[in-house]
Amino acid sequence: MRPDLPAARRIRYFLLGLSGLMLGCSFPPLPSGSLAAFAFVPFFIAFEDLETHGKAFRASYLAFFIFNLIAISWTGGFVHGKDPYLMAAGAALVFGHPLFMYVPVLLFTMVRKYFDFKTAVFAFPFMWVGFEYLHTITEFGFPWLVLGNTQTYDLPAIQFASASGVYGVSFWLLWINVIAYVLYAKLALKEWKPFSRHSIVLVAGIVVLYVLPKIYGNVIMAQADKIPQEKSVRIGIIQPDIDPFEKWQGGSHEQISVYQQLMEGVAQQRLDLIVWPETATPFYLFAPQNQSVFQRIRKQIDSLRLPLLTGISDIVYYRETDIIPKGSKVIASTGQRYETFNSSMLLHPFSSEIQKHAKMILVPFAERTPYSEYFPFSSVLQWSFGLGGWGIGTDSMVFRLRLADSSEVRFSNLICYESVYPGFVASFVRRGAEFLTIITNDSWWGNTFGAYQHQRYAVLRAVENRRWIARCANGGISCFIDPYGNVYQPTAMFTKAALVGEIQARGDMTFYATYGDMFAQICFLVSGVFLASTFGKKFYLRHRLRGRR
Numbered sequence: 379m380r381p382d383l384p385a386a387r388r389i390r391y392f393l394l395g396l397s398g399l400m401l402g403c404s405f406p407p408l409p410s411g412s413l414a415a416f417a418f419v420p421f422f423i424a425f426e427d428l429e430t431h432g433k434a435f436r437a438s439y440l441a442f443f444i445f446n447l448i449a450i451s452w453t454g455g456f457v458h459g460k461d462p463y464l465m466a467a468g469a470a471l472v473f474g475h476p477l478f479m480y481v482p483v484l485l486f487t488m489v490r491k492y493f494d495f496k497t498a499v500f501a502f503p504f505m506w507v508g509f510e511y512l513h514t515i516t517e518f519g520f521p522w523l524v525l526g527n528t529q530t531y532d533l534p535a536i537q538f539a540s541a542s543g544v545y546g547v548s549f550w551l552l553w554i555n556v557i558a559y560v561l562y563a564k565l566a567l568k569e570w571k572p573f574s575r576h577s578i579v580l581v582a583g584i585v586v587l588y589v590l591p592k593i594y595g596n597v598i599m600a601q602a603d604k605i606p607q608e609k610s611v612r613i614g615i616i617q618p619d620i621d622p623f624e625k626w627q628g629g630s631h632e633q634i635s636v637y638q639q640l641m642e643g644v645a646q647q648r649l650d651l652i653v654w655p656e657t658a659t660p661f662y663l664f665a666p667q668n669q670s671v672f673q674r675i676r677k678q679i680d681s682l683r684l685p686l687l688t689g690i691s692d693i694v695y696y697r698e699t700d701i702i703p704k705g706s707k708v709i710a711s712t713g714q715r716y717e718t719f720n721s722s723m724l725l726h727p728f729s730s731e732i733q734k735h736a737k738m739i740l741v742p743f744a745e746r747t748p749y750s751e752y753f754p755f756s757s758v759l760q761w762s763f764g765l766g767g768w769g770i771g772t773d774s775m776v777f778r779l780r781l782a783d784s785s786e787v788r789f790s791n792l793i794c795y796e797s798v799y800p801g802f803v804a805s806f807v808r809r810g811a812e813f814l815t816i817i818t819n820d821s822w823w824g825n826t827f828g829a830y831q832h833q834r835y836a837v838l839r840a841v842e843n844r845r846w847i848a849r850c851a852n853g854g855i856s857c858f859i860d861p862y863g864n865v866y867q868p869t870a871m872f873t874k875a876a877l878v879g880e881i882q883a884r885g886d887m888t889f890y891a892t893y894g895d896m897f898a899q900i901c902f903l904v905s906g907v908f909l910a911s912t913f914g915k916k917f918y919l920r921h922r923l924r925g926r927r
Contacts, residue, residue: 820852
């Protein structure tokens with residue numbers, strides 16, 4: 379059948395739509411992650427007759443648009459708040475992000491053109507994982523749809539992420555897709571019969587490849603109880619459920635009262651640390667006019683003898699002698715430069731020390747327009763809802779927490795979007811973090827996929843680094859996650875809650891925590907080899923043709 383006939387096009391569109399549907403439905407909160415192991419099979423079938431870049435681009439855009447529409451259309455906040463800027467940004471992401479995802483397909487098409495389709499298919503897992511890694515290293519980074527994120531409900535299957543990171547999970551899924559496609563191709567071309575020896579061997583290979591990580595994971599998880607327990611830390615988590623659209627409209631004293639009342643309710647349970655969520659103070663806590671609020675917070679933690687980790691809005695004023703960041707703002711009346719940060723701080727009772735971490739990875743356009751320091755006019759794309767224009771933090775703090783017995787443990791705090799970046803989280807563990815905390819809002823988008831996806835991705839950070847995580851969300855989902863991905867005490871969305879949990883501070887290092895994104899970087903380099911090979915062959919063919927003239 380000729381590929382340009384209407385019937386063939388309809389089949390192709392069906393296959394591309396099916397691939398996008400399977401990819402989108404494989405992500406949390408849908409418990410159908412196994413779809414990701416076969417979602418690219420119809421994609422490969424659809425691409426068998428697509429040799430030009432134009433056709434490949436249109437085909438991939440269709441599949442990836444459906445994928446993005448299902449998985450991340452929640453970013454528009456269409457069911458809660460209905461903020462015009464948020465809705466426009468969410469729509470732009472759904473329509474624009476498939477363009478980024480064409481990068482591995484572009485390389486796939488080039489390899490196919492200068493080599494053959496089979497080589498391109500076998501190179502695809504390296505290309506895709508290389509793209510996933512590349513998609514984390516600029517201010518436009520958006521690693522939300524890393525394929526390995528689909529497997530967080532299958533804990534045994536992701537235990538090997540402690541060696542490879544989530545990228546290894548993606549690679550595993552992609553190879554299942556490749557082998558399944560090869561089986562289809564051989565049967566479709568009638569080179570093999572359904573029950574021939576070759577077919578049975580390949581089916582067995584798919585089953586073994588699919589099951590083997592799960593067997594390994596079950597063995598690892600069964601040994602968890604045999605690991606010696608280290609220092610215990612009792613943590614209280616405060617989930618105030620303050621609507622994020624309302625919290626920026628004022629009423630600071632009333633909001634602090636909500637935190638303090640919930641805190642009083644759990645403070646008598648022998649806690650070592652209490653955690654408040656991201657931007658718990660939606661005002662510049664250290665500005666002179668807010669000193670009374672700061673002193674109110676300090677007075678309570680002194681009274682309760684309880685350390686507090688909380689998200690804050692911070693402001694830094696620069697002197698003329700300081701090194702002033704290029705993207706800093708200016709006070710029109712005085713000319714003084716300043717910068718604002720989405721930060722967290724740790725306070726100890728009866729101590730003047732303030733340990734801070736300013737958020738280093740900001741949500742593109744919502745929290746900061748990428749590279750805005752080089753393009754000042756881009757500030758018009760900035761969300762003005764109390765969050766736009768944050769500065770990029772540089773103080774990657776590993777907090778020192780003093781316990782009641784005068785011993786000390788170290789931990790790091792990830793602020794919302796930072797927790798989606800696996801290599802970034804591992805860098806804190808390499809620097810000595812013995813457990814992790816995550817503080818977030820997650821209520822901007824209502825009770826949609828977003829909050830559930832974000833919470834499930836934390837499962838992978840726990841497994842990759844074998845660290846306990848205490849997750850504190852403004853309106854849910856707050857919880858504790860153990861080093862094997864088990865979730866404890868998850869809260870419901872849009873409820874007030876105060877949790878108490880006991881975790882273990884750990885000092886052991888996984889391969890991933892030690893070496894970071896080495897596996898993904900190798901895939902990226904292998905993709906570079908394929909790219910160089912295509913250019914080399916292109917140059918060779920052109921040179922040979924010239925020699926014949």
